[in-house]
Amino acid sequence: MRERYIAAARRVLVTALVLAAFLVLPQAFSQTARASGESGALDRVIEEQSGAVGAGDVENAVGDEARELLGGLKVGDAAKNSGAFGRLLSEAAARIRGIVTASVRNAAVIVLAAIFSGLFASCLPGNHSNYAILAAILVISAVSLASVNTFIGMGSRVLDDLQTFSRVLLPCLTAAAAASGAVTSASVKYAATTLFLDIMQTAMRALIMPLIYAYCAVSVGEAAIGGTSLAGVSSLLKWLVKTVLSAFVIVFIIYMSVAGVVASSSDAAALRAAKVTIATVLPVVGSIAADAADTILSGASVLRGAIGVFGVLAVAATCAVPFLKLGINYLLFKLAGGLSGTVADARITKLAGAFADAFGMTLAMSGVCAIMLFVSIISVIRFTV
Amino acid sequence: MSDILRSWILGIAGASLITAITLAVTPESRAKKAVSLACGFVMIIALLRPIGSFDYAGFKLSFSRLREQSDGFSAPLExxxxxxxxxxxxxxxxxxxxxxxxxxxxxxxxxxxxxxxxxxxxxxxxxxxxxxxxxxxxxxxxxxxxxxxxxxxxxxxxxxxxxxxx
Missing domain, CATH: 3.30.70 (Alpha-Beta Plaits)
Structure with a gap:
């Protein structure tokens, strides 16, 4: 009963995060579009600031495949072009057929192995039927372990790509956020994100990936031996991976929320004090200086939003194809396991399900990194006075 | 990291073994409920032990260094x-x-x-x-x-x- 509540709470949290992203992004689009239409002076300021903060480096830091999905999108276009996300989705959707075609072979092998093992098992006398099941398990393991190895390598590359991109994006976004008034909060969020990403990278390579391999090995052993002797071990390994990943995300979100709120309140107070000070010097000089300061702040704010929106789109583009591959393979293996259950031994169904879970864990591993970056970027974009 | 992982897993395995033996030798009585509760706490402590051994000072130092580093990002824009x-x-x-x-x-x-x-x-x-x-x-x-x-x-x-x- 408690597990159901915890699982439900996790689903609610993830759904809330995704909804928050969809609520924030349109505002970032509209703010930047409205502001950039106000004056040529503002456009000039944004262009100069964009060059100073290294927005071009952020564009170059995106991987080749992700850049193709984004259609050559630039930072300056990201916020004005509200169709960028739709284009990304349609480009990713166009690749689904190719991924399904490439992935269906492995699922077909599982189903065929299950069918043949069922046929031979029914023909062979007594204990000899076990040999047919073992042969099917061997074939399925050989094919699936190669896939698991490939996909874990792919997940590892996604982590590397995201970390490489974050090392360029975060300094640029932090500089723009600091210039728009979020001096303390931008610094705090940069430090928290970088530190958590580094810890997560180490944990993924030293802990999560070995646990996924161990889970696959134990699942193969469990299928080969039969019985429930190894079932507890495989359940523990799966639970460990899920718990570590969930704990990471939850701790990160809580830390960012608390630290961000505290730091943002001091930024807001400092900004209001600065505005009051400007306005009380010589009236004409003061008002011209205040307008100039507002223009600079507005430019930095628009730039912050544009870099943030580009960052979100780039992270989504980096993860899109790998996530599709992992997700489709997860579904196909689950389907194959379900189909094979009608003709073959339950061990084969369970083994197929275990490999599907391994793909799911690999997906979650990369997903955690992406979620952390989304949360960090969105929290920086959302700073308002 | 691998040392921390090894000691954590060994700790969990040891605690599991001790709790399993303890529960096996405890006769069915009211005391068994108390023993079960105590074994539950032992397992929780074994699971949460890495949190206590986390290097908070090192974390704080790294955090401060990163914040100092972030101050330098704004110089060209300023x-x-x-x-x-x-x-x-x-x-x-x-x-x-x-x-x-x-x-x-x-x-x-x-x-x-x-x-x-x-x-x-x-x-x-x-x-x-x-x-x-x-x-x-x-x-x-x-x-x-x-x-x-x-x-x-x-x-x-x-x-x-x-x-x-x-």
Whole structure:
């Protein structure tokens, strides 16, 4: 009963995060579009600031495949072009057929192995039927372990790509956020994100990936031996991976929320004090200086939003194809396991399900990194006075 | 990391073994509930042990270093913003002079203003180059408006006139 509540709470949290992203992004689009239409002076300021903060480096830091999905999108276009996300989705959707075609072979092998093992098992006398099941398990393991190895390598590359991109994006976004008034909060969020990403990278390579391999090995052993002797071990390994990943995300979100709120309140107070000070010097000089300061702040704010929106789109583009591959393979293996259950031994169904879970864990591993970056970027974009 | 992982897993395995043996030898009685509860706490402590051994001082130090590092990201943008601020303010002063001139009836006016950064952090005008068409009376009235609004004394104004073709 408690597990159901915890699982439900996790689903609610993830759904809330995704909804928050969809609520924030349109505002970032509209703010930047409205502001950039106000004056040529503002456009000039944004262009100069964009060059100073290294927005071009952020564009170059995106991987080749992700850049193709984004259609050559630039930072300056990201916020004005509200169709960028739709284009990304349609480009990713166009690749689904190719991924399904490439992935269906492995699922077909599982189903065929299950069918043949069922046929031979029914023909062979007594204990000899076990040999047919073992042969099917061997074939399925050989094919699936190669896939698991490939996909874990792919997940590892996604982590590397995201970390490489974050090392360029975060300094640029932090500089723009600091210039728009979020001096303390931008610094705090940069430090928290970088530190958590580094810890997560180490944990993924030293802990999560070995646990996924161990889970696959134990699942193969469990299928080969039969019985429930190894079932507890495989359940523990799966639970460990899920718990570590969930704990990471939850701790990160809580830390960012608390630290961000505290730091943002001091930024807001400092900004209001600065505005009051400007306005009380010589009236004409003061008002011209205040307008100039507002223009600079507005430019930095628009730039912050544009870099943030580009960052979100780039992270989504980096993860899109790998996530599709992992997700489709997860579904196909689950389907194959379900189909094979009608003709073959339950061990084969369970083994197929275990490999599907391994793909799911690999997906979650990369997903955690992406979620952390989304949360960090969105929290920086959302700073308002 | 692998040492921490190994000691954690060994701790969990050891705690599992101890709790399993303890529960096996405890006879069925009221005391068994208390023993089960105690074994549950032992397992929780074994699971949460890495949290207690986490290097919080190292985490805090790394965090501080990253915050110091982030302070350096703003330097290029601050320089650009300072240049932009000067340029926008100078343009603002020039626009003020042009607006005042037109309000006084000057038919043609062009203005450019030099500003300098004062110790209080504000860009104050130090010299204005004003090119006008019109008589001296208008020029004197404009000079008065400029002095009132921008604090520029008459000797800080450089006047020019449009030539007949210009």
């Amino acid at each position: 320089e650009t913003n300072a240049e932009l601020m000067k340029s926008i303010i100078q343009d603002g002063y020039a626009a003020y002079i042009s607006d005042k001139g037109k309000a006084l009836g000057v038919t043609r006016i062009e203005a450019a203003v030099e500003a300098e950064l004062h110790s209080d952090g504000f860009w104050y005008p130090v010299r204005a180059y004003v090119t006008v068409s019109g008589d001296k009376t208008l020029r004197e009235r404009l000079a008065f408006e400029i002095e009132s609004g921008l604090g520029l004394a008459p000797e800080e104004l450089v006047w020019g006139e449009f030539n007949e073709q210009g």
